[in-house]
Amino acid sequence: MTTATETQITHWIAGGPDETPAERFGEVTESATGRVVARVPFATAADVDRAVQAAVAAQREWGAASLTKRTQVLFGFRERLDAAKEELAEIVTREHGKVLSDALGEITRGQEVVEFACGLAHLLKGEMTPSVSGGVDSHSMRMPVGVAAGITPFNFPMMVPLWMIPIALACGNAFILKPSEKDPSASVLCAQLFKEAGLPDGVLNVVHGDKVTVDAILGHPGIHAVSFVGSTPVAKYIYETGTRAGKRVQALGGAKNHMVVLPDADLDLAADSAVSAAYGSAGERCMAISVLVTVGDVADRLLPKIRERIGRLKVGPGLEPTSEMGPLVTREHHAKVAGYVEKGLAEGAALVEDGRKTKVAGHEKGFFLGPCLFDKVTPEMTVYKDEIFGPVLSVVRAPGYDEALDLVNRNRYANGVAIFTNDGGAARRFQNEVQVGMVGINVPIPVPMAYYSFGGWKSSLFGDSHVHGREGIHFYTRGKVVTSRWPEPHHRGVNLGFPQMK
Numbered sequence: 028m029t030t031a032t033e034t035q036i037t038h039w040i041a042g043g044p045d046e047t048p049a050e051r052f053g054e055v056t057e058s059a060t061g062r063v064v065a066r067v068p069f070a071t072a073a074d075v076d077r078a079v080q081a082a083v084a085a086q087r088e089w090g091a092a093s094l095t096k097r098t099q100v101l102f103g104f105r106e107r108l109d110a111a112k113e114e115l116a117e118i119v120t121r122e123h124g125k126v127l128s129d130a131l132g133e134i135t136r137g138q139e140v141v142e143f144a145c146g147l148a149h150l151l152k153g154e155m156t157p158s159v160s161g162g163v164d165s166h167s168m169r170m171p172v173g174v175a176a177g178i179t180p181f182n183f184p185m186m187v188p189l190w191m192i193p194i195a196l197a198c199g200n201a202f203i204l205k206p207s208e209k210d211p212s213a214s215v216l217c218a219q220l221f222k223e224a225g226l227p228d229g230v231l232n233v234v235h236g237d238k239v240t241v242d243a244i245l246g247h248p249g250i251h252a253v254s255f256v257g258s259t260p261v262a263k264y265i266y267e268t269g270t271r272a273g274k275r276v277q278a279l280g281g282a283k284n285h286m287v288v289l290p291d292a293d294l295d296l297a298a299d300s301a302v303s304a305a306y307g308s309a310g311e312r313c314m315a316i317s318v319l320v321t322v323g324d325v326a327d328r329l330l331p332k333i334r335e336r337i338g339r340l341k342v343g344p345g346l347e348p349t350s351e352m353g354p355l356v357t358r359e360h361h362a363k364v365a366g367y368v369e370k371g372l373a374e375g376a377a378l379v380e381d382g383r384k385t386k387v388a389g390h391e392k393g394f395f396l397g398p399c400l401f402d403k404v405t406p407e408m409t410v411y412k413d414e415i416f417g418p419v420l421s422v423v424r425a426p427g428y429d430e431a432l433d434l435v436n437r438n439r440y441a442n443g444v445a446i447f448t449n450d451g452g453a454a455r456r457f458q459n460e461v462q463v464g465m466v467g468i469n470v471p472i473p474v475p476m477a478y479y480s481f482g483g484w485k486s487s488l489f490g491d492s493h494v495h496g497r498e499g500i501h502f503y504t505r506g507k508v509v510t511s512r513w514p515e516p517h518h519r520g521v522n523l524g525f526p527q528m529k
C-alpha cells in the first residue's frame with residue numbers, strides 16, 4: 028500500500044532523470060518503521076537499451092578525453108561527495124537501516140576509491156622499450172573496454188557502486204549501474220553529483236530493476252564488461268551468462284567469515300572484535316564475522332566476555348544517535364534470518380543469546396532483530412553451512428590449530444578470515460596456510476584499502492579479477508602493445524616467414 032508522501036525514484040539516463048513511463052515498479056521500505064517510502068521503476072530491455080545507446084554515444088569522447096580532464100572530473104566529484112556525505116548517509120540509513128555512523132563509514136570507504144582513481148594518470152601508464160630491434164620501439168597501452176555495467180547488492184548502496192564507478196570512468200569507460208532495488212535512492216544522487224562535477228552526459232547511467240533488467244544487461248551486445256557483487260547463486264549465474272555472451276565478468280559472491288581465536292590471544296580484544304564484526308550493520312556485511320572458532324579452552328573464557336558486551340548493545344533506529352545496531356533491510360530478510368535461528372535450535376545448537384526477544388519501543392513494525400549467539404555449532408548444521416547475513420554468530424569449538432584451519436579451508440566460501448593470537452609464528456603460518464582472499468591478524472574485518480584489491484576465493488568470487496586497486500584498473504582496461512619503426516623503414520623485400528626481431 029503506497030502513501031501520498033512516498034518518493035518517485037527515476038532512472039538516470041543520458042545525464043538526467045528519465046521520464047519514460049515505467050511498466051513495472053518495486054517498493055522501497057524504511058527499515059526502522061516498515062513504511063513504504065518510495066516507488067522504484069524496474070527497467071525493461073528497452074530502457075536498458077536507451078541507457079546503452081547513451082553510454083556508447085558518450086564513451087568515444089570520454090575515452091579520448093585528456094587524462095587531465097578526467098582527473099578534474101574525479102576531483103570535482105570527490106569534493107561534492109564529501110559535501111553531500113550527511114545527506115547521502117541519511118538516505119542510506121533510511122532505506123538500508125544501518126546506523127548513521129556506519130552509513131558515513133561506507134561513504135568514506137567509497138570516497139577512498141575515488142581518491143585512488145584520481146591518480147589515474149599514474150595508474151594508466153604503460154611500459155616502453157626502445158630498440159627492441161634495429162630502429163624498432165615497443166610500448167604498451169591500457170585502453171578502455173568501452174561500456175561497462177555494475178550490478179550491486181543492498182548492503183552497501185554507496186560503497187559497492189563506488190568500488191566500480193570511479194575506476195571504470197578513470198579508465199575511460201562509460202558505465203551503467205543497476206543498484207539494488209531495496210535501497211536505490213543514493214545511487215541517483217551519486218549520478219547527479221558526477222554531472223555537477225562536469226561528467227559529460229551519458230558517461231554514467233543508472234537503471235533500476237530486478238532479474239529482468241539484469242538479464243537485459245547481460246544480453247546486450249553494447250556492454251563489454253560486467254562487475255557484480257551479491258549473493259553466490261546470483262554471482263555464479265551472472266558469471267556464466269555474461270561470459271557466455273562474450274563479456275568480461277567479475278562476480279563477487281557471498282561469504283561465511285571465520286574468526287579463529289587461539290588460547291594465547293588477548294580475549295578482551297577478541298571479544299570487542301567479535302561483537303563489532305558480527306553485529307555491526309546487523310551482520311549485513313560481506314566481511315561480517317559469522318563463525319567464531321574457539322581453539323582449546325578459549326570458549327569458556329571468551330563467551331562470558333562476548334555475552335556481557337552483547338547485553339550492552341543498543342538496538343534502535345539508525346537515525347537515532349544512541350543506536351549502535353539498526354534493523355534488517357526488509358521484512359522478507361528479517362523473516363529469513365529469524366527462520367535460521369529456528370533452524371539452529373531445531374538442529375541442536377545452543378542459543379545462548381536470543382535476539383528475537385529484542386523490542387524497539389515505538390518501532391514495532393520495523394525489521395529489528397537483536398544479536399543472536401549460538402554455541403556448540405557443528406559443521407553439519409545449516410546455521411554453519413549457509414550464509415545467514417544477519418546478526419547471528421555461531422561458535423564452533425575446535426580442539427587445536429590444525430582442526431581450526433581445516434574447518435576454515437573446508438568451507439565453500441573464502442571471502443575474509445581473521446585470527447586472534449599474540450604468537451607471531453602462528454599468525455604467519457595461518458596467513459600462508461589459509462585459503463581465503465582477505466586475511467586479518469588481530470583485525471576482524473580486513474577490508475583492503477582502495478590501492479589494494481578486494482575479493483575472495485572459491486564460491487566468493489567467479490572470474491579472475493578482484494575489485495579496485497591494480498586488479499580493478501586491469502579489469503576495466505584492455506592491454507595493447509604497439510611496435511613501431513620510425514623514421515627509416517628497412518626495405519628487405521617480401522618475407523613470409525614468422526616476424527623475428529634482430
Ligand code: NAD
Nearest residue numbers: 179180181206207237238241257258261279280281282313
Ligand atoms: P543478491 O544477490 O540478492 O542481489 C544482488 C544484485 O543482483 C541486486 O542488484 C539484485 O537486483 C540482483 N539480483 C537478485 N536476484 C537476481 C537474479 N535471480 N538474477 C539476476 N539478478 C539478480 O544480493 P543482496 O541480497 O542484494 O546482497 C547480499 C549478498 O551480497 C550477500 O550474499 C553478501 O555476502 C553479498 N556481498 C558480497 C560482497 C563481496 O565483496 N563478496 C560484498 C557485498 C555483498
